[in-house]
Amino acid sequence: MRDLVVRIGDRVIASVPELDVAAGECVALVGESGSGKTTTLLSTLGLVHGADVRGRIMVGDVDVLTASPARLREIRGSRAALVMQSPQAALNPTMRLGTLMSRALARHGVKGADARERAEEGVRAVLLDPEILRRYPHQVSGGQAQRFAIALALALGAQVVLADEPTSALDVTVQAEVVAVLRRLRDERGLAVLLVSHDLALVSTIADRVVVMRDGAVVESGSAAEVFARPSDPYTRELIAAVPELPEAVPAPPEPADLHEGEGP
Numbered sequence: 423m424r425d426l427v428v429r430i431g432d433r434v435i436a437s438v439p440e441l442d443v444a445a446g447e448c449v450a451l452v453g454e455s456g457s458g459k460t461t462t463l464l465s466t467l468g469l470v471h472g473a474d475v476r477g478r479i480m481v482g483d484v485d486v487l488t489a490s491p492a493r494l495r496e497i498r499g500s501r502a503a504l505v506m507q508s509p510q511a512a513l514n515p516t517m518r519l520g521t522l523m524s525r526a527l528a529r530h531g532v533k534g535a536d537a538r539e540r541a542e543e544g545v546r547a548v549l550l551d552p553e554i555l556r557r558y559p560h561q562v563s564g565g566q567a568q569r570f571a572i573a574l575a576l577a578l579g580a581q582v583v584l585a586d587e588p589t590s591a592l593d594v595t596v597q598a599e600v601v602a603v604l605r606r607l608r609d610e611r612g613l614a615v616l617l618v619s620h621d622l623a624l625v626s627t628i629a630d631r632v633v634v635m636r637d638g639a640v641v642e643s644g645s646a647a648e649v650f651a652r653p654s655d656p657y658t659r660e661l662i663a664a665v666p667e668l669p670e671a672v673p674a675p676p677e678p679a680d681l682h683e684g685e686g687p
């Protein structure tokens with residue numbers, strides 16, 4: 423993404439000069455409520471409505487701002503998948519998870535034995551028992567529903583997962599499970615993850631890079647280790663100071679000078 427500017431009337435609600443997420447990498451957008459994180463994330467799939475969106479947004483080789491509606495539908499789901507805060511609310515309560523999965527696959531042309539295989543492979547990849555495909559949404563926990571949403575994305579072949587506060591509705595242990603699944607998929611399958619979260623402790627356990635937003639603008643970005651260990655912006659320092667356990671969560675990389683400590687010229 424380059425030079426993203428999202429305006430509603432005269433107000434710029436998100437302005438991001440540069441944002442890239444590579445395969446096998448997790449980038450976290452952090453910042454307080456209303457700082458423009460969700461707007462930035464939704465822009466990547468052309469899902470910001472009622473706003474003036476400018477810039478260059480590429481998902482693979484698709485230019486999101488100039489793509490046809492059909493092309494956009496194709497990338498949503500089959501290339502990039504959105505995982506939102508409350509997946510249970512987004513799942514049709516009258517259908518078993520297996521039916522939801524097979525309908526989604528059918529829409530992308532995958533049917534029959536192929537679809538069953540992909541569904542089972544998807545749920546196994548998020549460490550769920552394929553038995554869960556026989557259950558209805560109300561018969562699974564919030565954490566299972568969230569992992570199912572990720573499984574659905576994987577079954578559809580998503581290479582990028584866009585996760586908006588994927589764990590904020592979950593308790594701490596379940597949050598850790600969801601993050602562990604995302605981390606594993608990033609490491610083992612090269613999934614690219616763009617994560618929106620205001621939870622810096624959680625971000626420190628998964629993000630490779632961090633982009634800090636405030637009032638619609640990027641105030642700081644860099645490797646997670648660098649940003650957490652040596653935040654350059656006062657706002658980032660404030661955010662980090664509010665999370666006492668962070669210094670232990672992310673060991674600071676040594677300063678280049680430290681590497682040579684004690685070694686005289």
Ligand SMILES: Nc1ncnc2c1ncn2[C@@H]1O[C@H](COP(=O)(O)OP(=O)(O)OP(=O)(O)O)[C@@H](O)[C@H]1O
Pocket residue numbers: 430435453454455456457458459460461462471472473620
């Ligand atoms: N469609 C819209 N119409 C009017 N204002 C909007 C619209 N979408 C977002 N905004 C405003 O733009 C600003 C940025 O919103 P955004 O949801 O991107 O922030 P956020 O950092 O994700 O916040 P949160 O953590 O609360 O989700 C907010 O002030 C919000 O009220």
